[in-house]
Amino acid sequence: MPPSNNIIMKDVIAKLLEKQTKMKKEEIESLLEIPPNPDMGDFSFPCFKLASIFKKNPVEIAQDLEKKLESPKGIEKIKATGPYLNFFVEKSLLAVDVVKKILKEKEKFGSGKNGKIAMIEFSQANTHKAFHVGHIRGTSLGESLSRIFEFEGDKVIRANYQGDTGMHVAKWIWNYQKNHSKEKIKADESWVAGIYVDAVKRLTENEKLEEEVEAINKKLEEKSDKKLNDLWQKTRKICLDALEVIYKELNTHFDKYYFESEVEIRGKEIAQELVKKGIAEVSEGATIINLEKYGLSVWVLLRKDGTVLYSSKDLALIEKKFKENKMDECIYTVADEQNLHLQQLFKTLELMKFKDVDKCQHVSYGLIRLPEGKMSSRTGQNILYSNFKKEVVDYAKKEIKKRFPKLSEKEVDERAQAISIAAIKYSILKQGANKVLIFSKEDALSFEGDTGPYIQYAYARASSILKKSEKTSEIKLSKDAKIEEKEALLIKKLAEFPEIVNDAYRNLAPSIVANYSLDLAHIFNEFYHQTKVIGSNNEAFLLALVESFRIVCKQSLHLLGIEAIEEM
Numbered sequence: 001m002p003p004s005n006n007i008i009m010k011d012v013i014a015k016l017l018e019k020q021t022k023m024k025k026e027e028i029e030s031l032l033e034i035p036p037n038p039d040m041g042d043f044s045f046p047c048f049k050l051a052s053i054f055k056k057n058p059v060e061i062a063q064d065l066e067k068k069l070e071s072p073k074g075i076e077k078i079k080a081t082g083p084y085l086n087f088f089v090e091k092s093l094l095a096v097d098v099v100k101k102i103l104k105e106k107e108k109f110g111s112g113k114n115g116k117i118a119m120i121e122f123s124q125a126n127t128h129k130a131f132h133v134g135h136i137r138g139t140s141l142g143e144s145l146s147r148i149f150e151f152e153g154d155k156v157i158r159a160n161y162q163g164d165t166g167m168h169v170a171k172w173i174w175n176y177q178k179n180h181s182k183e184k185i186k187a188d189e190s191w192v193a194g195i196y197v198d199a200v201k202r203l204t205e206n207e208k209l210e211e212e213v214e215a216i217n218k219k220l221e222e223k224s225d226k227k228l229n230d231l232w233q234k235t236r237k238i239c240l241d242a243l244e245v246i247y248k249e250l251n252t253h254f255d256k257y258y259f260e261s262e263v264e265i266r267g268k269e270i271a272q273e274l275v276k277k278g279i280a281e282v283s284e285g286a287t288i289i290n291l292e293k294y295g296l297s298v299w300v301l302l303r304k305d306g307t308v309l310y311s312s313k314d315l316a317l318i319e320k321k322f323k324e325n326k327m328d329e330c331i332y333t334v335a336d337e338q339n340l341h342l343q344q345l346f347k348t349l350e351l352m353k354f355k356d357v358d359k360c361q362h363v364s365y366g367l368i369r370l371p372e373g374k375m376s377s378r379t380g381q382n383i384l385y386s387n388f389k390k391e392v393v394d395y396a397k398k399e400i401k402k403r404f405p406k407l408s409e410k411e412v413d414e415r416a417q418a419i420s421i422a423a424i425k426y427s428i429l430k431q432g433a434n435k436v437l438i439f440s441k442e443d444a445l446s447f448e449g450d451t452g453p454y455i456q457y458a459y460a461r462a463s464s465i466l467k468k469s470e471k472t473s474e475i476k477l478s479k480d481a482k483i484e485e486k487e488a489l490l491i492k493k494l495a496e497f498p499e500i501v502n503d504a505y506r507n508l509a510p511s512i513v514a515n516y517s518l519d520l521a522h523i524f525n526e527f528y529h530q531t532k533v534i535g536s537n538n539e540a541f542l543l544a545l546v547e548s549f550r551i552v553c554k555q556s557l558h559l560l561g562i563e564a565i566e567e568m
Contacts, residue, residue, distance in 0.1 A: 009094075012072055013043055013087055020068055021050055034496070038489060041079065041086030042094075048083060058083030091483040091491075098495045099475055099541070102548040107555050110498030112152035112505075117326060119157040119256070120146050122333035123247070126163035127239035128172040130193030131246055133383040134335075134368045140425045141365055141433055142333040143252040143561045144510035151559060152505045157325060159256040161317060162243075164236050166260060166310075168196065170217035173231055175199035178212075187238045189386050214305065221264060221307050246385060250421065251561045256325075260313050263320060267312035270319070271301040279351050287312075291347055299344040314345050315352075322356050329359055331508070336364040336434065363508050365433035392420040396453075403568070418563045419453050425562055426452025430514040450518060452562055455553065458521035461528050462550045463566045469534050469543055476540040486527045487545065493523050497552050501559065510560060517556040524549050 014028040021028065033044045047058040047065070054061055062080035069078050076088040102109045122142020125131050146156045163169075172195055176183075179202070180195055203209050219225040220232060247253060271287045274280035280289045285304035291297060301312040321330060332342060342362040349357040396416035400407065407415075430450065431437065448454060483491070496516070504512040533542040554564040 009043065009074060009087075009089055012074055013045070016069060016072055016075075017045060017065075020065060022053055023049070035084075035086065038485075038492070040081060040084075042089040042492065043087040045085045045087070046083060047085060091488045094495065095483050095487070095491050095541075095545075096475065098491050099544050099548045102494060102551055103475070103544060106551055107558075109551065109555070110151075110501055112502065114153040116154045116328040117157070118149050118154050118329040118331060119159050119321060119325060119327050120149065120331045120333060121159040121161055122146075123160050123252070123254075124162060124334065125160075125243055126168060127236050127243075128164075128169045128192060129196050130189060131243060131385045133385060133388050136250065136385060136424060137365055137368055137428050137433075137437065138333055138335060139247070139250055139252060140428050140561060141363070141510060143250070144429055144513070144559060145331070145333065145363065145508060147559045147561065148501060148505050148510060148513065151501055151555075157256055157327065158252070158254045159258060159321070160254040161258040162240075162260070164240075164259045164261050165220060165232075165264060167213065167217055169232065169236075170213050170220060171199040171203065172196050172235070173220070173228065174209075174213045174216050175202065176231070176235075185235060185238065187242060189242055190384055192235075192239060192242075193384065214307075218305060218307055249389070249417070250425075251563065258317055258320070260310075263313045263316035264308050266316035266319070267308045267314075268302065268306070270315045271308070271312040274301070274348075274352070277352075279348070289344075289348055289351075291344055294347055296340065296344050296347055299348065310341070311344070311348075314341075315348065318345070318349065318354070318356075318360070327359065329361065330356070331361050331363055333363045333365070336366055339364055361508075363433065366436040368428075368437045389420060389424070392423055393417060396420050396423070400568070415565060415568065418565050419456065419568070422452030422456050422557075422562045424452075425560060426455070426514060429510050429560055430518070432509065432511050452557075452560075453568070455517050455521040455557060456562070456565055457568050458524050458528075459550060459553045459557070459564045460566060460568045462524065462546050462553070465528075465533055465546050466543065466550070469539075474540045475544045484531070486523075486530055487542075490523050490527050490545065490549065493520050494548055494552050497556070504559075513556055513559050517553070517560065520549070520553060520556065524553070 010029050010032055011025075013032060014025045017023070017028050018025045028045070031046060031049065033046065035041055035044045047061040050056075050061045051058055054064075056064075059080075059082055062083055062085045065085050066078055066080040071078055074090055074093050076090045079086050079088070105111075120142055122145075123135065123139040125135050125139075142158070146158050149156045172192075175198055176185075176195055179198070186192075203213065216228065219228055223229050271280060274289065275282060275287060280287055280301060282288075283298075286300055287302035289299045289301065291299055299311050300309055301315075302308060318330070321327075334342060339362070342364075346357060346360060346362075349360070393416045396419045397412055400412050400415050400419075404412075427443065428437065493516075500512060500516045504510055531542065533539060533546060536542060557564045
């Protein structure tokens with residue numbers, strides 16, 4: 001990663017402390033913190049680890065170091081506060097270095113050169129079911145992770161594993177043939193979802209009908225019935241085409257598509273091989289792996305009738321992934337409902353002595369729930385993506401027309417689309433992935449406060465300042481120029497960007513970037529309200545600072561899969 005001003009100053013501080021503490025420079029750098037309050041300095045070194053070296057308490061050590069250390073170039077002062085040694089960076093040095101670096105590197109500011117290959121599997125929307133609000137979380141999380149990995153210099157293979165066979169497909173086809181065959185097959189998300197929901201309802205009311213579904217599932221797996229197979233092919237294509245439209249709207253795409261139908265045969269073979277090796281066993285007609293001694297219960301690979309389950313298909317999938325792709329990491333972005341399933345998968349791979357098991361990792365995310373409870377594509381208690389997006393877009397159009405009544409319908413539509421996706425994605429990505437998100441339509445539609453549109457609006461404000469200026473964004477800062485506190489806060493926040501992204505990368509947490517983006521927008525908006533840029537004595541530098549904000553803000557939004565727009 002190219003050094004940001006933060007990293008440069010960390011290096012200076014670490015070298016300074018290295019001479020006095022008998023600690024290695026790298027260890028000192030890893031301990032340096034950014035204080036929560038700017039009044040406490042720009043960097044803080046906790047002295048707790050030095051207690052065992054100097055045989056003193058951390059407070060005394062901090063005081064001793066304050067007396068011994070001389071401030072090098074770039075450090076304004078060093079001050080001990082309790083067990084912490086705080087460092088204050090010279091504001092003018094920070095200002096010029098940070099802004100120059102951002103303007104020079106532009107969208108590459110803070111980017112890395114890791115060079116690994118990572119496959120990130122996400123979305124996993126099944127055919128013959130609805131794509132609902134819950135799917136947006138996994139899709140948004142996976143796309144954001146992909147962009148963060150790419151920014152850090154990795155090659156990313158975006159993968160989508162879709163359930164195009166199995167009992168849910170058999171239920172859909174059974175219900176269509178038996179109860180809806182006179183209806184014209186429609187490329188309509190709500191119609192497709194309705195057939196499935198109706199199937200579940202009918203089967204719940206009469207469990208004996210499950211035998212008919214199981215018979216269809218077996219025929220589909222064996223591909224023994226041409227009429228059934230043709231219906232499956234036709235409806236499968238309609239579902240996949242509809243999903244591509246959604247993925248385009250959500251600013252995502254995939255490099256690799258994997259389907260359950262491709263791994264069914266190999267999945268059955270692997271299950272049979274595991275029986276021969278003594279890893280799996282046949283119990284009451286079903287093929288299972290008993291993982292109870294690992295605290296992972298029993299994992300069923302094949303049903304009694306010999307049809308394959310997700311488990312055996314996942315074993316075939318991981319084999320296929322590594323056979324077809326060279327990669328250093330294989331990340332599964334899957335809802336936490338599947339935590340046990342993924343643990344069973346990884347443990348089975350260990351037992352099989354699968355050589356790449358250590359490269360596999362599960363990024364778990366919580367479900368989205370409605371205020372009244374859990375959403376379910378089986379019962380229809382969910383919000384269809386298409387319906388939800390329409391509500392958001394319609395609301396955005398009204399707000400835009402209020403502010404800009406003379407805009408053309410085309411321009412209104414384009415802005416509404418960008419603002420709506422920002423509202424949806426940010427509301428999902430701003431909190432930790434492992435938390436259950438109680439989805440409130442009213443909060444997601446808000447255009448004030450902790451929202452994606454708020455960040456977009458800050459970017460648009462910065463763009464409007466630069467459009468009004470007739471000068472170029474040239475840095476001209478005299479040695480005695482005074483950097484105001486609001487400017488210093490903005491510059492400091494900009495300088496944090498490389499470390500923020502790296503932190504999100506290491507922790508697989510786009511929420512870190514999302515929260516940073518909001519903080520950055522807040523600080524800029526305060527600067528915007530309090531600072532005269534055009535016509536000020538320091539205009540050239542302030543314009544350069546505004547442009548620096550635009551660059552970092554746009555890149556932050558990009559990493560979240562959100563479009564930055566010039567006008568709201």
